[in-house]
Amino acid sequence: MTHPSKPLDTLDHTHDPALRSWVPGTAGHADFPIQNLPLGIFSPPQGTPRAGVAIGDSILDLPALLSANLLSGAAGAAAEAATGTGLNALLALGAAPRRALRAALSELLSEGCTERGRIAPLLHEAAACTLHLPAQIGDYTDFYVGIHHAENIGKQFRPDNPLLPNYKHVPIGYHGRASSIRPSGTPVRRPHGQSRAPDAAEPSFGPSQRLDLELELGVWIGPGNELGTPIPIGEAQDHIAGYCLLNDWSARDIQAWEYQPLGPFLAKNFASTISPWIVTPEALAPFRVPQAARPAGDPTPLPYLLDAADQRGGAFDISLDVLLMTPGLRAAGLAPHRISTSNTRHMYWTMAQMVAHHASGGCNLQPGDFLGTGTISGPGRDACGSLVEATLGGKEPIRLASGEERRFLEDGDEIILRARGVREGFATVGFGECRAVILGAVA
Amino acid sequence: MTHPSKPLDTLDHTHDPALRSWVPGTAGHADFPIQNLPLGIFSPPQGTPRAGVAIGDSILDLPALLSANLLSGAAGAAAEAATGTGLNALLALGAAPRRALRAALSELLSEGCTERGRIAPLLHEAAACTLHLPAQIGDYTDFYVGIHHAENIGKQFRPDNPLLPNYKHVPIGYHGRASSIRPSGTPVRRPHGQSRAPDAAEPSFGPSQRLDLELELGVWIGPGNELGTPIPIGEAQDHIAGYCLLNDWSARDIQAWEYQPLGPFLAKNFASTISPWIVTPEALAPFRVPQAARPAGDPTPLPYLLDAADQRGGAFDISLDVLLMTPGLRAAGLAPHRISTSNTRHMYWTMAQMVAHHASGGCNLQPGDFLGTGTISGPGRDACGSLVEATLGGKEPIRLASGEERRFLEDGDEIILRARGVREGFATVGFGECRAVILGAVA
Numbered sequence: 004m005t006h007p008s009k010p011l012d013t014l015d016h017t018h019d020p021a022l023r024s025w026v027p028g029t030a031g032h033a034d035f036p037i038q039n040l041p042l043g044i045f046s047p048p049q050g051t052p053r054a055g056v057a058i059g060d061s062i063l064d065l066p067a068l069l070s071a072n073l074l075s076g077a078a079g080a081a082a083e084a085a086t087g088t089g090l091n092a093l094l095a096l097g098a099a100p101r102r103a104l105r106a107a108l109s110e111l112l113s114e115g116c117t118e119r120g121r122i123a124p125l126l127h128e129a130a131a132c133t134l135h136l137p138a139q140i141g142d143y144t145d146f147y148v149g150i151h152h153a154e155n156i157g158k159q160f161r162p163d164n165p166l167l168p169n170y171k172h173v174p175i176g177y178h179g180r181a182s183s184i185r186p187s188g189t190p191v192r193r194p195h196g197q198s199r200a201p202d203a204a205e206p207s208f209g210p211s212q213r214l215d216l217e218l219e220l221g222v223w224i225g226p227g228n229e230l231g232t233p234i235p236i237g238e239a240q241d242h243i244a245g246y247c248l249l250n251d252w253s254a255r256d257i258q259a260w261e262y263q264p265l266g267p268f269l270a271k272n273f274a275s276t277i278s279p280w281i282v283t284p285e286a287l288a289p290f291r292v293p294q295a296a297r298p299a300g301d302p303t304p305l306p307y308l309l310d311a312a313d314q315r316g317g318a319f320d321i322s323l324d325v326l327l328m329t330p331g332l333r334a335a336g337l338a339p340h341r342i343s344t345s346n347t348r349h350m351y352w353t354m355a356q357m358v359a360h361h362a363s364g365g366c367n368l369q370p371g372d373f374l375g376t377g378t379i380s381g382p383g384r385d386a387c388g389s390l391v392e393a394t395l396g397g398k399e400p401i402r403l404a405s406g407e408e409r410r411f412l413e414d415g416d417e418i419i420l421r422a423r424g425v426r427e428g429f430a431t432v433g434f435g436e437c438r439a440v441i442l443g444a445v446a
Numbered sequence: 447m448t449h450p451s452k453p454l455d456t457l458d459h460t461h462d463p464a465l466r467s468w469v470p471g472t473a474g475h476a477d478f479p480i481q482n483l484p485l486g487i488f489s490p491p492q493g494t495p496r497a498g499v500a501i502g503d504s505i506l507d508l509p510a511l512l513s514a515n516l517l518s519g520a521a522g523a524a525a526e527a528a529t530g531t532g533l534n535a536l537l538a539l540g541a542a543p544r545r546a547l548r549a550a551l552s553e554l555l556s557e558g559c560t561e562r563g564r565i566a567p568l569l570h571e572a573a574a575c576t577l578h579l580p581a582q583i584g585d586y587t588d589f590y591v592g593i594h595h596a597e598n599i600g601k602q603f604r605p606d607n608p609l610l611p612n613y614k615h616v617p618i619g620y621h622g623r624a625s626s627i628r629p630s631g632t633p634v635r636r637p638h639g640q641s642r643a644p645d646a647a648e649p650s651f652g653p654s655q656r657l658d659l660e661l662e663l664g665v666w667i668g669p670g671n672e673l674g675t676p677i678p679i680g681e682a683q684d685h686i687a688g689y690c691l692l693n694d695w696s697a698r699d700i701q702a703w704e705y706q707p708l709g710p711f712l713a714k715n716f717a718s719t720i721s722p723w724i725v726t727p728e729a730l731a732p733f734r735v736p737q738a739a740r741p742a743g744d745p746t747p748l749p750y751l752l753d754a755a756d757q758r759g760g761a762f763d764i765s766l767d768v769l770l771m772t773p774g775l776r777a778a779g780l781a782p783h784r785i786s787t788s789n790t791r792h793m794y795w796t797m798a799q800m801v802a803h804h805a806s807g808g809c810n811l812q813p814g815d816f817l818g819t820g821t822i823s824g825p826g827r828d829a830c831g832s833l834v835e836a837t838l839g840g841k842e843p844i845r846l847a848s849g850e851e852r853r854f855l856e857d858g859d860e861i862i863l864r865a866r867g868v869r870e871g872f873a874t875v876g877f878g879e880c881r882a883v884i885l886g887a888v889a
Contacts, residue, residue, distance in 0.1 A: 178621035194807035266709020364637035
C-alpha cells in the first residue's frame with residue numbers, strides 16, 4: 004500500500020511576523036497574536052454561546068461578523084457553518100474553507116483594514132466571557148505516543164524492560180470518556196474509587212489518594228471517514244482540524260487496581276480538562292519539524308504508517324509547561340511552581356500516524372471527535388508530564404517555595420498547562436491556558 | 447455508605463399472559479407479543495425515521511398515534527419526547543412516563559379496544575421497514591461481567607490462574623467506540639490490522655485472520671447523573687431505560703498484539719452490531735431472578751456495590767443463542783448452526799452494579815449512553831459466547847453439517863444472536879435478532 008506524499012501546510016502572509024492588528028494589546032501577545040486566530044465557542048456577558056476567534060485579550064463574534072456582511076465566499080461559508088453552539092459543522096468542511104476564513108480574518112483584523120469601525124463593536128473582552136467546549140465531542144481516544152512517559156511509567160513496573168514489544172510498532176491508544184471532558188476553569192472533583200493498598204489483603208473504597216495530572220495535546224478531528232474506509236497516512240493531515248491542550252487527570256491508586264486486563268477506566272473518566280481554543284494547523288505551520296530520527300535499531304514503521312511528507316515535517320516543535328499553584332503558594336503570594344517543561348518533539352508517533360492508525364481497521368472518525376496524544380514527557384525529572392513520573396511514584400516529593408511538598412495533588416491545588424510555538428523570525432503562537440483546581444471528594 | 451433498598455419492577459396487568467392483541471399474528475409471537483412492546487426508530491417504506499413500537503410482525507408509528515390524539519397524560523408526554531430521530535429525550539424521562547406509555551399502548555393494542563379502527567392504519571409491516579439505531583449513542587462502555595468468559599479467556603493466557611485478583615471485587619469495564627455501532631443487518635467489513643504471528647519476529651499488516659463474535663447484552667442509559675455526582679447502587683435501576691443484544695465483533699490477532707498495556711482498541715472498534723429494539727425493564731420484569739449466590743470464599747461486594755433489592759431480584763433469567771450461517775450451509779439449504787446457548791444468569795455482576803460502579807467516581811452517564819455486559823458465556827463448550835472460547839483459541843474447529851469447519855469467521859459468514867425471556871405462566875419476551883454478515887476486507 005503506497006500513497007502519494009502530499010505537501011504539508013505552507014507559510015503565507017498570515018504568518019508574517021511584521022503583521023500587526025489594530026485590536027489593542029495584540030502585538031506580542033503570548034498566546035493570541037494575529038498570526039494565531041484560534042476558533043472557539045464563547046458566551047459574552049449575558050449572551051448565549053456562539054462561535055468566536057481569539058485575538059489578543061479579545062474575542063471576535065463570528066456570527067456577528069457574518070451578519071455584518073464582512074465575510075464572503077469560502078470564508079463566509081466557513082462562518083456560516085459556525086453558527087451553532089459547537090464548531091462541528093465547520094470542522095467537517097476541512098482545510099480549504101478554514102484557510103479562507105483565516106485569510107479573511109487576518110485581513111479584517113490587520114492594521115489598515117478600512118472596516119475597523121464596523122468590526123470593533125463585535126469584539127468582547129475575553130476576561131468577561133465564558134468559554135465552552137468548542138465542539139460536541141463524539142468519541143474521545145487517548146494515545147500513548149510520549150515515549151519518555153511510556154519508559155518512565157514502564158520502569159516503575161518493569162525496571163529492566165520498560166517498553167513493551169509493541170510500542171515501537173503500534174501507536175498504542177485506547178478509548179476514553181467523552182462525557183466528562185470540560186473546558187479550562189471547570190473545577191475537578193476528587194473521585195472516590197476502589198483500590199488496594201500495597202500492604203492490604205483486600206481492596207477498599209474511598210477518595211483517591213494518588214490524584215495526578217497528565218500533560219497532553221488534544222487533536223480535533225475534521226471531515227473524518229466512513230465506517231469501513233481507512234484514511235491513508237498521506238491524507239491523515241486533511242482530517243485534523245486543530246489542536247488544544249489536554250489534562251487527562253488520573254487516579255493512580257484506582258488505575259493500578261482496575262487496569263488489568265482491559266485498561267484504565269474509572270481512573271481516567273471522572274474528568275478531563277482542555278484549553279477551549281482550537282489552534283488550527285495553519286497557525287502551527289511555522290512550528291513544523293521533521294519527525295525525530297528513530298534511534299538505530301528501532302523498527303521502520305509499517306507502510307500504512309509511513310509517509311515521506313509526514314517524516315519531513317509532520318512533527319511539531321511546541322514547548323509545553325506544567326505549573327502547580329497550591330493553597331500555600333497562594334497564601335504566601337508566591338508564583339505557581341513549574342513542575343516541568345517539555346516539548347511535542349518527544350512524541351514517538353506523529354499526529355498523522357495516530358489518525359491513520361486509528362482508521363486503519365475501518366473505524367470511522369467524525370467531525371468533533373477528539374484524540375489525546377498521551378502524556379508528553381521529555382527526558383529528565385524536570386520534563387515529566389505527570390507527578391507519578393516526577394516523584395518516582397510518590398517516593399521523592401516535589402518541594403515548593405511555600406515549604407509545602409507534593410507527591411500527588413491535594414485539594415485546592417490548581418494545575419495550569421501551557422503550550423507555545425516559539426521560533427526565531429515568527430510570532431509566538433500559544434494555546435491559552437488549560438487550568439483546573441481540585442475540589443475535595445464528595446462526602 | 448448505605449442506601450435505601452428500593453423495590454424492583456413489579457408485575458401488573460400488562461404482563462398477564464392471557465392478554466391478546468387485535469394485531470394479526472401477535473399471539474404467541476416469539477419476540478414481540480403484547481407483553482413486550484419494545485421501542486425503536488424505524489423508517490416505513492418511502493418514509494423518514496420516526497419512533498415506533500414493535501408488535502408481532504408490525505410496527506406502530508408512535509408520533510402518528512400521538513397526532514391522532516390517542517395518547518394523553520404521562521403517556522402522551524412520553525410519546526411527545528419521542529418525536530425526533532432518536533429516543534434520547536424519552537430515555538431521559540425515566541421510568542414513570544415510560545411505564546405510562548406501556549400501559550396506554552397495552553390498552554390500545556389489546557383485543558376489545560374500541561379505537562382499533564383508528565390505530566390499524568398506523569401499523570406498518572415490519573419486514574418492509576428499515577430499523578435504525580434507537581438513540582444517538584454518546585459514550586459506549588463495555589464490561590466483562592461474564593465470569594465463564596473471563597475464565598475461558600484467562601485460561602488461554604494463564605492456565606493456573608485464569609481470573610485476575612481484581613475480578614471478584616471490581617466490575618471490570620473499559621471504554622469502547624460509539625461511532626461504529628450499527629443496527630442489526632448492517633454488514634461488517636473484515637478489518638485490516640497490525641498483528642504479530644506467534645512464530646514471527648516482526649509484526650505485519652493485513653486482513654484479520656482471527657475474526658470473532660462476542661455475545662453480549664446492551665444496556666441503554668436513561669436519566670443519568672451530573673458529573674461529580676455518583677449514582678447510589680439503590681438508585682441504579684432508575685437509570686436503565688432498557689436492553690438489547692450486542693455483538694462486539696473482535697479481531698483476536700489484532701487484539702493479542704495491541705492490547706498491552708492500555709486494553710483492546712482497533713481489535714474492537716471496527717464494528718459493533720446491536721438489535722434495534724429497546725426492550726424495557728418493565729417487559730423483562732417477569733424474568734427477574736435473585737443474583738446467583740457467590741461461591742464460598744468469594745468476597746462480599748464492597749458497600750457501594752451492594753443492595754438488598756438488587757441481590758434479591760437484580761439478575762435476569764434470559765436465554766441467549768448464537769447461530770452461524772455460512773455460505774456452505776446456505777448453498778445446501780441447511781439451517782444455521784447453533785454455536786452456543788447461554789443465559790444472563792452467568793453474569794457475575796448485575797446491571798445495577800455495572801451502573802453504580804461506572805458512576806462511583808463521578809463519571810457522568812447521559813441519556814442514550816450505552817453499556818455492554820461483556821461476553822456472556824455459560825459453563826461448557828456449547829455455551830461459549832465467542833469462537834475463541836468455543837474452538838479453544840482456534841485449536842479445535844467447529845464442524846458444520848455442510849462439511850465446513852470454522853475456527854474463526856470467514857467472509858460470507860453470518861452471525862445471528864437471539865435473546866428470550868421464557869417463564870412458565872408468562873408470555874415469552876424476545877429481543878428480536880441481532881445479525882450481520884462478514885464482508886471481505888477492502889483491497
